[in-house]
Amino acid sequence: MRYELYYWPSIQGRGEFIRLPLEEAGADYVDVARMRRRGMGVPAMMRLLESARSARAPFAPPILKAGDALIAQTANILLFLGPRLGLAPEDEAGRLWAHQLQLTIADFVGEAHDTHHPIAGSLYYEEQKAEAIRYAAHFTAERMPKFLGYFERVLKNNPEGGRWMIGKTLTYVDLSMFQTIAGLRYAFPRTMRSMQSAHPLLVALHKRVAKRPRIAAYLESRRRIPFNQQGIFRHYPELDQPG
Amino acid sequence: MRYELYYWPSIQGRGEFIRLPLEEAGADYVDVARMRRRGMGVPAMMRLLESARSARAPFAPPILKAGDALIAQTANILLFLGPRLGLAPEDEAGRLWAHQLQLTIADFVGEAHDTHHPIAGSLYYEEQKAEAIRYAAHFTAERMPKFLGYFERVLKNNPEGGRWMIGKTLTYVDLSMFQTIAGLRYAFPRTMRSMQSAHPLLVALHKRVAKRPRIAAYLESRRRIPFNQQGIFRHYPELDQPG
Numbered sequence: 001m002r003y004e005l006y007y008w009p010s011i012q013g014r015g016e017f018i019r020l021p022l023e024e025a026g027a028d029y030v031d032v033a034r035m036r037r038r039g040m041g042v043p044a045m046m047r048l049l050e051s052a053r054s055a056r057a058p059f060a061p062p063i064l065k066a067g068d069a070l071i072a073q074t075a076n077i078l079l080f081l082g083p084r085l086g087l088a089p090e091d092e093a094g095r096l097w098a099h100q101l102q103l104t105i106a107d108f109v110g111e112a113h114d115t116h117h118p119i120a121g122s123l124y125y126e127e128q129k130a131e132a133i134r135y136a137a138h139f140t141a142e143r144m145p146k147f148l149g150y151f152e153r154v155l156k157n158n159p160e161g162g163r164w165m166i167g168k169t170l171t172y173v174d175l176s177m178f179q180t181i182a183g184l185r186y187a188f189p190r191t192m193r194s195m196q197s198a199h200p201l202l203v204a205l206h207k208r209v210a211k212r213p214r215i216a217a218y219l220e221s222r223r224r225i226p227f228n229q230q231g232i233f234r235h236y237p238e239l240d241q242p243g
Numbered sequence: 244m245r246y247e248l249y250y251w252p253s254i255q256g257r258g259e260f261i262r263l264p265l266e267e268a269g270a271d272y273v274d275v276a277r278m279r280r281r282g283m284g285v286p287a288m289m290r291l292l293e294s295a296r297s298a299r300a301p302f303a304p305p306i307l308k309a310g311d312a313l314i315a316q317t318a319n320i321l322l323f324l325g326p327r328l329g330l331a332p333e334d335e336a337g338r339l340w341a342h343q344l345q346l347t348i349a350d351f352v353g354e355a356h357d358t359h360h361p362i363a364g365s366l367y368y369e370e371q372k373a374e375a376i377r378y379a380a381h382f383t384a385e386r387m388p389k390f391l392g393y394f395e396r397v398l399k400n401n402p403e404g405g406r407w408m409i410g411k412t413l414t415y416v417d418l419s420m421f422q423t424i425a426g427l428r429y430a431f432p433r434t435m436r437s438m439q440s441a442h443p444l445l446v447a448l449h450k451r452v453a454k455r456p457r458i459a460a461y462l463e464s465r466r467r468i469p470f471n472q473q474g475i476f477r478h479y480p481e482l483d484q485p486g
Contacts, residue, residue, distance in 0.1 A: 055400045056340050059347045059393050071339055073346040079322075080339055096314055096323055097299050103316040104302045110353070118361050119374065120381035131362065131374050138363035150302050157298045 001084075003029040004065035006045040011231040012183075012224075014074045014109075015062045020175040021078065023218040025085035031223070075102045078172045087172040098166055101154065101173045105180055108147040112184065113232045115139050115239055125236070136239035140191045144184070148199050151177060155201035162201045163208065170212070177202070178209035183233030187240070194242040244327075246272040247308035249288040254474040255426075255467075257317045257352075258305045263418040264321065266461040268328035274466070318345045321415045330415045341409055344397065344416045348423055351390040355427065356475045358382050358482055368479070379482035383434045387427070391442050394420060398444035405444045406451065413455070420445070421452035426476030430483070437485040 003022060007015030009031070022029045033045045048070075051057055058072030064081065071077050079099050082088030089095055118135040119128040151165075160168040165177060181202060185192045196203055209215055218224055227233055246265060250258030252274070265272045276288045291313075294300055301315030307324065314320050322342050325331030332338055361378040362371040394408075403411040408420060424445060428435045439446055452458055461467055470476055 055402050057396070057400065058343070059350075059390075069336060069339070071343065073343045076339060076343045076346055079342070093312060096312070096319060099322070100301070100314065100316045100319045103319055107302075114357075119378050120385070122381060122385055131377070134374070135362050138365060142363070142365055147302075153300070157300065159298050 001028070001066060003027060003081075004032050005029055006032050006048055006063040006065070007061045008045075009034040009042060010225065010228075012179075012227065012233075013062075013231050016179055016225075017074050017176050018062050018064065018077055018081070019223075020179060020215070020218075021081055021085050021087050021172045023223070024170070024175060024212060024214050025087060026214055027085060075099060075106055078102055078176070082172045085172070087170065087175070089166055089171065094166060098171055098173050101151075101165060102176060104147075104150070105173070105176050108143075109180060109183070109232060111139055111143055112180075112187065115187070116234050116236060125234070129238075132236070133238055137241065137243075140188060140239075140241065141243045144188070144191060144195065145198075148195060148202060152199045152202050155205065162204075164205070170209070174205060174209055175215075178206050178215075181206040183227065183231075186227040187233040187235050189235070190240050191242040244271065244309060246270060246324075248272055248274050249276055249291055249306040249308070250274070250304045251288075252277040252285060253468065253471075255422075255470065255476075256305075256474050259422055259468075260317050260419050261305050261307065261320055261324070262466070263422060263458070263461075264324055264328050264330050264415045266466070267413070267418060267455060267457050268330060269457055270328060318342060318349055321345055321419070325415045328415075330413065330418070332409055332414065337409060341414055341416050344394075344408060345419060347390075347393070348416070348419050351386075352423060352426070352475060354382055354386055355423075355430065358430070359477050359479060368477070372481075375479070376481055380484065380486075383431060383482075383484065384486045387431070387434060387438065388441075391438060391445060395442045395445050398448065405447075407448070413452070417448060417452055418458075421449050421458075424449040426470065426474075429470040430476040430478050432478070433483045434485040 005015065005018055007013065019031070032040050033042045035041060045061060048063060049058065056070060058070065060072065062074055062077060063070065063072045064077045071080050082098065088098055115136040116125050116132050117128065118131045125132065154165055155162040158164065158166065164170055165173045210219065248258065248261055250256065262274070275283050276285045278284060288304060291306060292301065299313060301313065303315065305317055305320060306313060306315045307320045314323050325341065331341055358379040359368050359375050360371065361374045368375065397408055398405040401407065401409065407413055408416045453462065
């Protein structure tokens with residue numbers, strides 16, 4: 001099965017949560033909007049989004065094409081891909097738990113995005129900077145400790161030991177957790193340093209994922225788009241003020 | 244199977260997206276935090292949330308208990324409940340499409356919430372009113388038309404006709420769409436009136452769901468908590484200014 005991923009070509013964004021499991025599994029996939037070949041690139045993604053007359057048209061990228069299936073919404077794509085890539089628990093209860101954690105990560109990532117865009121996605125950061133400073137102060141003081149504390153407890157309470165979020169092997173949830181920590185470290189380096197010692201299992205998880213041979217190779221490749229100031233995670237020093 | 248729902252007892256909130264399918268299916272369920280019996284009420288919900296040592300502890304309500312299963316995250320609960328209540332498509336592709344729509348509804352509802360809390364959930368509305376007015380202006384002018392236009396097209400492009408969001412029978416997605424429209428009408432009555440004629444299929448869907456015998460009975464019962472100023476959908480006239 002050759003998978004086709006449709007996502008903005010210049011950012012990690014939500015697409016990165018799909019790229020990571022495809023890379024970890026060594027899956028055959030094309031990152032369509034990043035290809036310069038005829039019929040690909042951003043125009044191919046726009047055609048998919050603007051196919052307004054088609055049944056089951058997606059609202060926004062990322063979008064995965066797998067044979068006849070066209071699937072959108074990051075967590076939904078992972079729900080579909082996880083078992084096919086061998087990166088999800090086998091039993092229904094385990095899959096629901098993985099999906100529940102993924103949706104909680106999505107909530108966290110959504111709030112991280114809103115630190116620089118608290119008013120509207122259609123405005124520039126500079127047009128909502130005052131509100132962003134106020135939002136980010138609550139995010140770093142209240143929300144980051146709450147979410148990170150929760151995920152640290154999930155690792156701690158994993159009956160199979162605290163190496164992975166679920167059970168005793170890596171799942172797509174670990175890859176999403178890795179990406180979230182990496183993004184938060186890029187966006188909020190001072191705050192993350194101040195919280196490091198309280199979250200040893202998350203710190204170790206991030207390191208463990210980064211050392212997976214395929215992930216390590218991916219992170220060093222040109223396929224990994226660097227963090228930048230257009231993505232979900234952006235570094236504005238004025239938003240990174242640990243209390 | 245007797246289901247136990249754990250959610251805040253004084254608001255519709257995200258719990259309402261679970262209550263509606265349970266009501267439509269005539270399921271045997273207990274709304275635990277609303278019961279005054281010993282061992283129930285809000286303390287029972289808090290015990291569940293504070294069971295920090297237990298594996299698979301949820302991050303936040305709503306939470307569904309079904310036998311041994313403990314499931315959180317609204318869309319995840321519906322993914323689990325839908326097939327069991329006969330309110331989801333039979334095939335995997337249909338279920339993923341239903342879930343994709345549900346997650347898009349969740350994004351829309353999250354933004355509707357943020358109109359009155361754009362800075363922090365820990366602050367009162369009055370403490371973030373200036374930002375709320377700015378956020379809501381973008382929400383009503385840009386986001387409501389975008390989301391409502393999308394869902395109207397989903398109905399229009401349903402190959403089985405525009406009566407239901409998916410296929411030719413009611414699913415949990417229709418119930419969530421109904422709840423979203425009802426909430427937006429409560430919170431933004433002027434804006435919703437100005438958009439009504441552009442979304443005839445959504446207007447008809449809302450009416451069709453409200454007339455289902457069990458839903459109609461539920462809406463008239465004391466089990467349906469009225470909309471109020473503590474929920475996701477709140478009516479502040481200053482936020483409801485159609486352009």
